[in-house]
Amino acid sequence: MLRRILAQHRRQKASSSELPRQEAAQPISLSLSSNLQENLETIKTLLGNSHDLLTRSFFIGNTQHSCAVVCIDGLANSAMVHEQILANIQLMISTAEKTVPDDPEEILSLLFEEVLSVIEIKKESDFQSMLDCVLSGDTALLIDGTNQVIVIDSKGWATRAVEEPAAEGLVRGPRDGFTESIRDNTVRIRRRVKDYHLRFDGSIVGERSKTDLVVAYIDNIVDKELLDEVKRRLATIDIDEVEESGFIEQWIEDDFLSPFPQIHSTERPDKVAASLFQGRIAILLDGTPVVLILPVTFGLFLHSPEDYYERWIVGTLARLLRYIASFLAVFSPSFYIALVTFHPGLIPSDLAFSIAATRDGVPFPAFLEAILMVTTMELLQEAGLRLPKPLGQTVGIVGGLVIGDAAVSAGIVSPVMVIVVALTAIASFAIPSYQLAIAFRMIRFFAMFTAAVFGVYGVILSFIVIMIHLSNLTSIGYPYLSPFAPQMPRDWKDLILRAPITFLRKRPKALHTQDETRMRTGDQS
Amino acid sequence: MGKKLRLYVSMLLSTILVSGCWDQVQIEERGFVVGVAVDAPRNENAEEQAEQEAPEKPKGKQRFLVTNQMVIPGGLVAGGQSTGQNTTNEAYLNIVSEGDSLFEVSREFATRASRTPFYQHLKIIIFSEEIARSKNGFGNAIDVLLRDPDARRSTKVFISKGDAKNVIEVKPKTEKLPSLYINSIGENNDRTARMLPVMRIGDVHEQLLNQFSFTLPRITAEKQEVKIAGAALFNSDHIMVGFLGEEETEGLNFLTNQIKGGLLKAKFKEDLGVLSITGAKRSIVADTRNKEHLKFTYQIECEGAIMESFDQIDLLNKQVMEKLQLAFANEIERLCRDTITKVHKQLPVDVIGLGSHLKQYHKDLWKDIKNDWEKGKRLYGKSEIKVVAQVYIRNIGGINRAELGR
Numbered sequence A: 001m002l003r004r005i006l007a008q009h010r011r012q013k014a015s016s017s018e019l020p021r022q023e024a025a026q027p028i029s030l031s032l033s034s035n036l037q038e039n040l041e042t043i044k045t046l047l048g049n050s051h052d053l054l055t056r057s058f059f060i061g062n063t064q065h066s067c068a069v070v071c072i073d074g075l076a077n078s079a080m081v082h083e084q085i086l087a088n089i090q091l092m093i094s095t096a097e098k099t100v101p102d103d104p105e106e107i108l109s110l111l112f113e114e115v116l117s118v119i120e121i122k123k124e125s126d127f128q129s130m131l132d133c134v135l136s137g138d139t140a141l142l143i144d145g146t147n148q149v150i151v152i153d154s155k156g157w158a159t160r161a162v163e164e165p166a167a168e169g170l171v172r173g174p175r176d177g178f179t180e181s182i183r184d185n186t187v188r189i190r191r192r193v194k195d196y197h198l199r200f201d202g203s204i205v206g207e208r209s210k211t212d213l214v215v216a217y218i219d220n221i222v223d224k225e226l227l228d229e230v231k232r233r234l235a236t237i238d239i240d241e242v243e244e245s246g247f248i249e250q251w252i253e254d255d256f257l258s259p260f261p262q263i264h265s266t267e268r269p270d271k272v273a274a275s276l277f278q279g280r281i282a283i284l285l286d287g288t289p290v291v292l293i294l295p296v297t298f299g300l301f302l303h304s305p306e307d308y309y310e311r312w313i314v315g316t317l318a319r320l321l322r323y324i325a326s327f328l329a330v331f332s333p334s335f336y337i338a339l340v341t342f343h344p345g346l347i348p349s350d351l352a353f354s355i356a357a358t359r360d361g362v363p364f365p366a367f368l369e370a371i372l373m374v375t376t377m378e379l380l381q382e383a384g385l386r387l388p389k390p391l392g393q394t395v396g397i398v399g400g401l402v403i404g405d406a407a408v409s410a411g412i413v414s415p416v417m418v419i420v421v422a423l424t425a426i427a428s429f430a431i432p433s434y435q436l437a438i439a440f441r442m443i444r445f446f447a448m449f450t451a452a453v454f455g456v457y458g459v460i461l462s463f464i465v466i467m468i469h470l471s472n473l474t475s476i477g478y479p480y481l482s483p484f485a486p487q488m489p490r491d492w493k494d495l496i497l498r499a500p501i502t503f504l505r506k507r508p509k510a511l512h513t514q515d516e517t518r519m520r521t522g523d524q525s
Numbered sequence B: 001m002g003k004k005l006r007l008y009v010s011m012l013l014s015t016i017l018v019s020g021c022w023d024q025v026q027i028e029e030r031g032f033v034v035g036v037a038v039d040a041p042r043n044e045n046a047e048e049q050a051e052q053e054a055p056e057k058p059k060g061k062q063r064f065l066v067t068n069q070m071v072i073p074g075g076l077v078a079g080g081q082s083t084g085q086n087t088t089n090e091a092y093l094n095i096v097s098e099g100d101s102l103f104e105v106s107r108e109f110a111t112r113a114s115r116t117p118f119y120q121h122l123k124i125i126i127f128s129e130e131i132a133r134s135k136n137g138f139g140n141a142i143d144v145l146l147r148d149p150d151a152r153r154s155t156k157v158f159i160s161k162g163d164a165k166n167v168i169e170v171k172p173k174t175e176k177l178p179s180l181y182i183n184s185i186g187e188n189n190d191r192t193a194r195m196l197p198v199m200r201i202g203d204v205h206e207q208l209l210n211q212f213s214f215t216l217p218r219i220t221a222e223k224q225e226v227k228i229a230g231a232a233l234f235n236s237d238h239i240m241v242g243f244l245g246e247e248e249t250e251g252l253n254f255l256t257n258q259i260k261g262g263l264l265k266a267k268f269k270e271d272l273g274v275l276s277i278t279g280a281k282r283s284i285v286a287d288t289r290n291k292e293h294l295k296f297t298y299q300i301e302c303e304g305a306i307m308e309s310f311d312q313i314d315l316l317n318k319q320v321m322e323k324l325q326l327a328f329a330n331e332i333e334r335l336c337r338d339t340i341t342k343v344h345k346q347l348p349v350d351v352i353g354l355g356s357h358l359k360q361y362h363k364d365l366w367k368d369i370k371n372d373w374e375k376g377k378r379l380y381g382k383s384e385i386k387v388v389a390q391v392y393i394r395n396i397g398g399i400n401r402a403e404l405g406r
Helices: A002-014 A036-046 A078-095 A104-115 A127-135 A182-192 A224-235 A245-252 A269-278 A312-341 A349-359 A366-386 A389-409 A415-429 A434-454 A456-472 A489-493 B002-019 B045-053 B102-109 B129-133 B137-147 B164-168 B178-185 B201-209 B246-255 B318-346 B354-361 B363-372
Strands: A053-059 A066-072 A121-124 A139-143 A149-152 A198-205 A211-218 A264-266 A281-285 A291-294 B030-039 B064-071 B092-099 B116-118 B124-128 B156-161 B214-221 B226-234 B240-244 B263-268 B271-287 B295-309 B384-395
Touching: A036 A053, A036 A066, A036 A127, A036 A139, A053 A078, A066 A078, A066 A127, A078 A104, A078 A139, A104 A121, A104 A139, A104 A149, A121 A127, A127 A139, A127 A149, A182 A198, A182 A211, A182 A269, A182 A281, A198 A224, A211 A224, A211 A269, A224 A245, A224 A281, A245 A264, A245 A281, A245 A291, A264 A269, A269 A281, A269 A291, A312 A366, A312 A415, A312 A434, A312 A456, A349 A415, A349 B030, A366 A389, A366 A415, A366 A434, A389 A415, A415 A434, A434 A456, B030 B129, B030 B164, B030 B178, B064 B102, B064 B164, B092 B102, B092 B164, B102 B137, B124 B129, B124 B137, B124 B164, B124 B178, B129 B137, B129 B156, B129 B226, B129 B240, B137 B201, B156 B164, B156 B201, B156 B226, B164 B178, B164 B214, B178 B226, B201 B214, B214 B240, B226 B246, B240 B246, B240 B318, B246 B271, B246 B295, B246 B318, B263 B295, B263 B318, B271 B318, B271 B354, B271 B384, B295 B318, B318 B384, B354 B363
Parallel strands: B030 B116, B030 B124, B124 B156, B156 B214, B295 B384
Antiparallel strands: A053 A066, A066 A139, A121 A149, A139 A149, A198 A211, A211 A281, A264 A291, A281 A291, B030 B064, B064 B092, B214 B226, B226 B240, B263 B271, B271 B295
């Protein structure tokens, strides 16, 4: 069954589009006519006389040559349309004492070359390309008598201000984050990477949504094979709409059955810039502040930009703590189950007696008790996530007091279990990547189950199973567990240990970068 | 594929359903046994009864009266919260039973206690003097405790003067569990030289497997406390032959290089001086020229700090100091001589490590006389032992003298 699903998935990936598509999605192969009124009518028909469509017909200067501007209300910057287009055409021509030629083609080139003082401007002659531009915020200028249209960049809509990403806060580090606008986001990256080798390869995904997608990389660092593979996978995307970069992530990831994330997502520009310098690739999508970084390794999910901003001892300690935290987040409930039900001899005597004392009268076996508490914690976490902030506190109080205290006094769970669950929760919050924390939450239940059946032996078995899976996993074909496996001792300097900056002279070996050296001068290390 | 899948599923299910959970017992359902006391039965009622019921039953040579001390966890919780079924608020329960096999007795407890006995937290095992002195007692009683894979080799072993049951039934004021109380006392040998270092059951096993005599710490019960001081002497047949008193144990510790701390008292001029021992080292010099008359010299070096000085002497004076050191050295020699008199002359058991010294440093000679050491020609008893002690006072404390000399 599993294999069938897999096969189907592969087929979907391989064949780009054999499925019949709806007509509406097909491009309009309609050229402009030379009649202005006719063109305007066609536009209105194509857009179904949309409520936000703005058209304005007027005369050029003081002549009788009519023309019209077409734009989408809200998408186009109306001040810019007024000042640069309408005002220029209506007033400047007369004040500059230009003589307006009679031939519409000549008027068009006059406007194009001289009158319109806008940096991004182009000519189009079919409805499809014109509408694509208009619908992304440009303004179209149609002139009576020509079958060409001038498309003027006038993008300007309300965007969110740059804020610090809520999910990835740092004590030390830049406070800016990505926004929903892809232009703002490329700016954030360009501000950090002034190397002219930085490339933004743009494309459009989504048959209907026509979302802008940018693949960012540094041309003379990135592994070309990686780049080709990423582009190949992106080219297979065949979907109507792309609302969020998660669509892209799920389409191009290696193993969709794995609980582990194989592509990193972040809202932090500094993290993206650092990854680009390492030789990784970033994928930006319009409409979402979440940027994808690939390929990734398991270690990267446990790293935080702050590890590099703080001094190396602090960074190393923090990383060590996170590795311990991830172990605790996955295995602490299962160790509790295993020790309490199978191996009380492994608990120090006094602790064993006090656990036995507190469990006296608890009606459930340790496994059920743990399942009960861990599930409750998941519920609390899920509930708190969706609730508006003022209500979120209520959840905390209800969860903390009622579940923690009342459950113990009611004798449903033992106090030690509450400690274990609290430890698990805190440990999983200490993991910097939310994606990985979710993966751990799933594995926790698996480990608890094996612990309930086989004891510590089962915990170790589940650990082995997870390790086998992890070492088989790849991210865009790059080994997920590197530099642990395959072993790359050179990169261990920046793994659990974060060696002093001056020691980190090379880029990660696993990435096969064209330029491995980060520091060229000086032999002191 | 369907067949394969079915195979995988059935394999997975059978591993889980057949093997899984076989030793799963919730922690609150285990009866943690923390102490075991082994006695010889006081009367023969039980034996006679068993005889009447089944005369054909195989019988052991020695019957044991076993007391298991089981923890009642509810009683340990401060204030005795009303969570458990515990009514008396006592933290332990002593279960006594009798039989000729310790394992049989422990399984017999399962018929009487709601919680199954669990021996992985066993802290102490106490054998009564009577069991230790009997011919088959000690070795037989300890067999199951060593053999059972559940048991730990770190369990401490004591020999009680009188009944072991009385020791384990002591009601200490400081601890809720008598066994843990005894267990902690056993670790205090860095404070006193009169206690033997604890012997774990693994160490005892080691002694049982080699041919030397050995000692085990002695424990004595009083009403609300126990005292661990003195030593039980076992000969090379692993039968207890006698006790060493507290001072003799101190000498033994000096002779066997097991001093971890303690004190020395010596009379100097008119009054006492007290030395706190910070360390001691002994070495043995053997004169092996005459096999029939071996000569051994113990050289003991001891370091310490003056803790009390009742005679108002000038401790900063070098001559005074040297005399004081000599006085302490004489005291060590006296202690050692007393011990040697007992273990060398009265009951010749080589617990002072001479045999193992010969085995380590004079291997050829040892091969020769191995069978004539404690038994046979009894060369051990015929040998000559001397003790030379040297004391170094490293510290006189915070003051020179408490009051001016009279």
